[in-house]
Amino acid sequence: MTSGQTYQRGDLLLVTLDPVLGSEQGLKRPCIVLSQLATVQASGSRPVYFVVPLTTARKLTGPLAPLLQQRPSGLRADSVALVMHARSIDPRRIVSHWGRVDAQDIATLQAALPARADRAVRKSRTP
Numbered sequence: 001m002t003s004g005q006t007y008q009r010g011d012l013l014l015v016t017l018d019p020v021l022g023s024e025q026g027l028k029r030p031c032i033v034l035s036q037l038a039t040v041q042a043s044g045s046r047p048v049y050f051v052v053p054l055t056t057a058r059k060l061t062g063p064l065a066p067l068l069q070q071r072p073s074g075l076r077a078d079s080v081a082l083v084m085h086a087r088s089i090d091p092r093r094i095v096s097h098w099g100r101v102d103a104q105d106i107a108t109l110q111a112a113l114p115a116r117a118d119r120a121v122r123k124s125r126t127p
Contacts, residue, residue: 007049007097008037010106012074014095015051025085030054032081032101034109048088052109054079063115066108074101083112 007013011033020026031051040047054068056077061067064084070077076098 005091005094005097006037006040006047007033007035007094008040009033009035010100010102012098012101013049013051014098015053015089016093016095017053017089024087025053025055025082028095030075030079030098031089032105032109034086034106034113047091049091049094050086050088052086053082055082056080063112066112068101068105068108071102071105074099074105081109081112083109083115086113 013031013033014028015031016028017024017031018026018028031053033049033051035048035050040049054075056079058067058078058080060080060082065080065082068075068079068081070079
């Protein structure tokens, strides 16, 4: 990451997600920033970005894996958003800026986040 560079909601970044544990998503892959810039800036000297990793593999479907369409200014190929693998990252994991996704893609991801949270709560209540 370029020193002092900031990113905002909707930015498409290439991110290094390794090292990982267990079944966490890894490797270098495109991710969409969902953090609001004001939230990142308010974190002061230790900023983090909340991102959703993407894959072009279409093995997963459903509310936690919405399909996003290729667009000229953003995604280079149709991609599945791995909402179940959304996480916060340190800016040092960012390799490069690839573009931006549109408001429709951001709305799709925002709509999927409650399903992720609901699934996590239900899983934690399982005896």
